[in-house]
Amino acid sequence: xxxxxxxxxxxxxxxxxxxxxxxxxxxxxxxxxxxxxxxxxxxxxxxxxxxxxxxxxxxxxxxxxxxxxxxxxxxxxxxxxxxxxxxxxxxxxxxxxxxxxxxxxxxxxxxxxxxxxxxxxxxxxxxxxxxxxxxxxxxxxxxxxxxxxxxxxxxxxxxxxxxxxxxxxxxxxxxxxxxxxxxxxxxxxxxxxxxxxxxxxxxxxxxxxxxxxxxxxxxxxxxxxx
Amino acid sequence: xxxxxxxxxxxxxxxxxxxxxxxxxxxxxxxxxxxxxxxxxxxxxxxxxxxxxxxxxxxxxxxxxxxxxxxxxxxxxxxxxxxxxxxxxxxxxxxxx
Numbered sequence: 001x002x003x004x005x006x007x008x009x010x011x012x013x014x015x016x017x018x019x020x021x022x023x024x025x026x027x028x029x030x031x032x033x034x035x036x037x038x039x040x041x042x043x044x045x046x047x048x049x050x051x052x053x054x055x056x057x058x059x060x061x062x063x064x065x066x067x068x069x070x071x072x073x074x075x076x077x078x079x080x081x082x083x084x085x086x087x088x089x090x091x092x093x094x095x096x097x098x099x100x101x102x103x104x105x106x107x108x109x110x111x112x113x114x115x116x117x118x119x120x121x122x123x124x125x126x127x128x129x130x131x132x133x134x135x136x137x138x139x140x141x142x143x144x145x146x147x148x149x150x151x152x153x154x155x156x157x158x159x160x161x162x163x164x165x166x167x168x169x170x171x172x173x174x175x176x177x178x179x180x181x182x183x184x185x186x187x188x189x190x191x192x193x194x195x196x197x198x199x200x201x202x203x204x205x206x207x208x209x210x211x212x213x214x215x216x217x218x219x220x221x222x223x224x225x226x
Numbered sequence: 227x228x229x230x231x232x233x234x235x236x237x238x239x240x241x242x243x244x245x246x247x248x249x250x251x252x253x254x255x256x257x258x259x260x261x262x263x264x265x266x267x268x269x270x271x272x273x274x275x276x277x278x279x280x281x282x283x284x285x286x287x288x289x290x291x292x293x294x295x296x297x298x299x300x301x302x303x304x305x306x307x308x309x310x311x312x313x314x315x316x317x318x319x320x321x322x323x
Contacts (some may be wrong), residue, residue, distance in 0.1 A: 034306040041230060055230050065230050066238040076233055086229050090236040097244045104248030106265045108257075111249055123245040128276065136271035181317035184288065187280050188295040188312025190273050195299040197270040207274040214275035218282045 005139070015212025028130065028144065030046040031137065035129040036155050038185035040163040046074050047167015053081045060168045064161040068124065070097045103131045108191045110146040122146060125153025129189070136196035287319035 001121070019027065043064070050060045067073055076093030080086070093113050104123045111119050130152030167174060177183040197203075255261050281292060295312030302308065 001262045026323070034309055038309070053230060059230050059234060063237070067234065067241050069237070069241050072237055072241060076237055080229060080233060086232045086236070089233055090240065093233075093237050094240040094244075097241055099276075100241070101244050101248040101251065102268060102272060104245050105252035105255070106268050107249065107250035108255075108265075112253070119249060123249050124242065126245060131268060132273055133246065181313045181320070184291065184313055184316040185309060187277065187284075187288070187292065188309050189305065190277050190280075191292060191295045191312070192299040192305045192308035194270065194273045194277065196303065199232045199270075203267070203270055206271050210271035211278040213280035215282045216278040221263070 007224060018143055019147075024144055024147035025151035025154075028134070028148035028153075029155045030151075031148075032130055032133060032152035032154070032155050033132065035152075035186075035189055036116065036159045038182070038189060039129070039156055039159050041177050041182040041185060042074075043068050043160045043163025044167035044174050046070065047164045047169070048176075049074060049077050049081060049170045050164065050168045051171040053077045055168060057165050057168055060164045061161050064164045065157065068127065068157055069097060069100070070127075070160065099128075100126065103128075107131075107146075107149070110149070114146070118146070125150055125157060127153065127156055129186075130156055132190070132193045132197075135160060136193045139197050139199065287323050288316060291316035291319055 046064075047060060050063075056061075063073060072093040075096060076089045079089035079092045084092070104126050107122065107126065111122055114122070126149065130149050132154055134144060134149045137148065252265075277292075281289065284292075291312055294315045295308050298304075298311040299308040
């Protein structure tokens with residue numbers, strides 16, 4: 001998708017106009033694969049942490065499927081491991097999530113008029129990666145929407161749950177993500193996505209303000225990167 | 227119930243409420259003028275903010291690797307290639323600095 005020379009599901013059916021829901025789901029599912037690799041390494045790292053918190057496969061998979069917010073899970077469980085109370089761990093974990101409010105709010109045109117189950121499914125499967133990828137794909141002129149997001153979310157959730165369970169089961173055999181550079185995977189993915197979101201010089205001011213405020217706050221207030 | 231289960235339950239309810247709350251908020255806001263422009267500017271601003279938060283906590287190796295990744299992204303517009311270049315760069319730079 002990001003490389004027009006590659007076999008791209010969107011590119012191949014582009015001439016037909018709007019994709020069917022299934023074609024869109026498939027395109028979202030395939031396009032998210034590079035980001036799913038990043039999620040796999042983070043999932044395995046979370047599994048290591050979950051093992052330290054005394055969590056088993058059952059708790060880890062339930063948490064991955066129902067919470068489905070990597071940074072929240074990592075921070076919450078890390079707090080628990082370091083001896084914080086459940087309430088303190090919960091607050092620390094949830095403090096990372098308000099950005100998701102803005103993300104699902106921006107989906108209003110994609111969710112408008114859909115049955116309740118599709119709204120519930122769509123918001124649950126919204127994460128940084130598939131949400132940003134959907135916007136980046138749109139910025140390149142492809143008419144993708146709800147099912148593209150859900151396709152990407154479905155693969156991310158499956159990979160996330162599988163990787164966290166793998167991590168908790170084989171916690172002694174895995175290298176730390178930092179030692180092989182994989183902790184940098186999402187940072188570089190966001191750089192690539194940001195390049196695709198660029199619409200022109202009109203974006204410069206809002207982006208700089210956003211970057212400056214977030215960067216300054218992060219320097220002044222100790223917060224965890226999400 | 228154990229601490230772990232309480233945390234799982236709390237994070238599940240809290241995170242889902244935020245996700246659904248965003249939908250409710252979005253559906254209630256007017257779909258004209260300034261709100262439309264704000265929502266169309268949101269993806270780029272949010273990703274820029276995420277990157278700022280991550281990068282201020284990193285060091286020179288990561289900043290150089292991020293600059294290399296930016297160059298690759300601008301030249302190729304290719305996500306997998308950018309990820310591979312950035313991860314390789316950070317591995318090399320961390321060893322050499």
